[in-house]
Amino acid sequence: MNLAQSILEGSRLALARTLSLVENDQPEGQAVLSALFPYTGRAHLVGVTGAPGTGKSSLVNQLARHLRRTPDGDKPRRVAIVAVDPSSPFTGGAILGDRIRMRDLAGDPGVFIRSMATRGSLGGLAAATASVVQVFDAAGYEMVLIETVGAGQAEIEIARLAHTTLVVEAPGMGDDIQAIKAGILEIADVLVINKADYPGVENTERALRSMLELAHPVRRPSLADAPHEDDPDAPIWIPPILRTVATETTGIPELAAAIQRHRQHLESTGGWQQREHERLVAELHILLRESLLQRWMAEVGSAAYQQVLDSLLSRQISPRQAVQQLLAPDTGEKAR
Amino acid sequence: MSEGKIRVIVAKPGLDGHDRGAKVVARALRDAGMEVIYTGLRQTPEMIAEAALQEDADAVGLSILSGAHMALVPRVLELLKANGQGHVKVFIGGIIPDEDTAPLLEMGVAGIYGPGTLTDTIVNDIRKAVAGEKPA
Numbered sequence: 016m017n018l019a020q021s022i023l024e025g026s027r028l029a030l031a032r033t034l035s036l037v038e039n040d041q042p043e044g045q046a047v048l049s050a051l052f053p054y055t056g057r058a059h060l061v062g063v064t065g066a067p068g069t070g071k072s073s074l075v076n077q078l079a080r081h082l083r084r085t086p087d088g089d090k091p092r093r094v095a096i097v098a099v100d101p102s103s104p105f106t107g108g109a110i111l112g113d114r115i116r117m118r119d120l121a122g123d124p125g126v127f128i129r130s131m132a133t134r135g136s137l138g139g140l141a142a143a144t145a146s147v148v149q150v151f152d153a154a155g156y157e158m159v160l161i162e163t164v165g166a167g168q169a170e171i172e173i174a175r176l177a178h179t180t181l182v183v184e185a186p187g188m189g190d191d192i193q194a195i196k197a198g199i200l201e202i203a204d205v206l207v208i209n210k211a212d213y214p215g216v217e218n219t220e221r222a223l224r225s226m227l228e229l230a231h232p233v234r235r236p237s238l239a240d241a242p243h244e245d246d247p248d249a250p251i252w253i254p255p256i257l258r259t260v261a262t263e264t265t266g267i268p269e270l271a272a273a274i275q276r277h278r279q280h281l282e283s284t285g286g287w288q289q290r291e292h293e294r295l296v297a298e299l300h301i302l303l304r305e306s307l308l309q310r311w312m313a314e315v316g317s318a319a320y321q322q323v324l325d326s327l328l329s330r331q332i333s334p335r336q337a338v339q340q341l342l343a344p345d346t347g348e349k350a351r
Numbered sequence: 352m353s354e355g356k357i358r359v360i361v362a363k364p365g366l367d368g369h370d371r372g373a374k375v376v377a378r379a380l381r382d383a384g385m386e387v388i389y390t391g392l393r394q395t396p397e398m399i400a401e402a403a404l405q406e407d408a409d410a411v412g413l414s415i416l417s418g419a420h421m422a423l424v425p426r427v428l429e430l431l432k433a434n435g436q437g438h439v440k441v442f443i444g445g446i447i448p449d450e451d452t453a454p455l456l457e458m459g460v461a462g463i464y465g466p467g468t469l470t471d472t473i474v475n476d477i478r479k480a481v482a483g484e485k486p487a
Contacts (some may be wrong), residue, residue: 027404027405027434028404028434028435031404031405031406031407032407034407035355035358035407037412039355041355076398089434102386103382106381106382106383107356107382107384108356108380108381108382108385108387108390109381109382109386109387110378110381110387111386111389111391112391114389114390114391114402115389115390115391116390118390118391118394119396121395121397121398121401121402122398122401124399127405128402128405129405129406130386130406131390132356132386134356250368259386273378317445
């Protein structure tokens with residue numbers, strides 16, 4: 016069976032199988048990815064991140080339902096969901112429970128949900144997610160929702176994959192100092208306060224708004240021509256703050272509209288191409304680094320490597336000096 | 352990161368709402384290093400087969416306490432085959448009367464576990480069954 020061909024013809028079994036192959040970084044998966052690559056670059060990638068318990072899975076569930084009901088153009092768009100949950104650092108096992116909140120989507124052939132565990136390293140997760148997303152893109156899913164438990168570097172790496180990143184908050188999850196901590200909020204293109212029927216929603220919104228004003232000093236009432244968050248063609252995108260109650264579908268159409276506006280903004284300002292460019296350059300560099308290291312390790316003798324490593328471990332030379340010695344033109348010769 | 356993990360769907364088909372056993376087993380499989388996709392209560396056979404397909408599962412664990420196993424299990428097996436996933440191993444836990452054991456195994460169920468089963472037994476059985484068929 017030619018997996019790439021079957022995926023392009025719409026086989027869900029081939030798609031599921033290929034997702035495993037690329038997640039496990041197997042040669043067969045890499046070959047399918049290469050065959051599929053010309054068909055990628057069409058999907059709108061939307062990252063959804065936020066602290067545990069803010070209701071990300073329920074929000075993704077409702078968002079996918081809404082997107083399925085409202086066609087983009089003349090045909091209903093297909094939605095893929097990549098739901099990432101953590102692996103145990105001790106056993107490597109994982110409980111992937113995001114499907115529990117997505118049961119409304121069962122039976123809809125236009126929705127494909129795939130759960131992923133974080134498994135090993137950060138870089139590994141970002142690379143595996145990027146590959147999984149490419150497969151969905153090539154398979155013709157117009158929108159890919161990538162859900163991650165958010166609090167760290169891994170989410171920022173994954174957010175860099177996405178065209179549009181939603182950061183989900185909930186009332187009562189921390190004071191205004193949490194909101195101005197660097198990192199997670201800066202990656203937001205759209206801020207969502209889910210569980211907006213809970214007490215404390217005004218405080219949360221105020222904290223987020225003051226954080227945004229610090230980050231975007233251009234948005235002042237005194238500047239008549241300052242960009243407005245509802246104008247997708249403004250040169251600067253100011254993340255809108257939206258309230259939702261995912262369990263009651265409140266605010267979901269507005270959220271879908273904000274995501275669409277962000278897409279228009281990226282397209283009209285050239286941001287779309289820029290994100291694609293940055294992402295592909297980053298991917299190229301990661302792969303180059305990996306294969307150069309592998310090739311070099313195969314060329315330099317293990318004896319020479321071990322010798323330099325010993326000097327490094329006994330602190331006779333610094334790591335930087337070790338690199339200089341290893342990359343000196345005669346090192347390879349000495350080893351032979 | 353490159354080795355394949357065993358992926359198991361843990362599901363409760365039918366209408367009984369007691370998922371304690373399913374959660375204990377899910378946790379034991381996680382602690383054994385497997386990736387458990389927990390789908391929750393009141394799943395239809397169609398939902399379970401769809402999850403197994405999308406997740407490219409190696410095994411499906413069904414927890415059934417309602418007595419409806421002779422209706423639900425054959426349907427799950429049928430749907431898996433129809434989706435081209437005849438290789439997926441199906442295990443059942445819960446209350447299964449002795450006289451139903453033989454017919455269920457006959458249908459292609461890989462293992463049946465009643466109250467008092469050690470979780471280690473389930474873990475080992477799943478590992479062995481999946482190793483027999485799991486593609487490299």
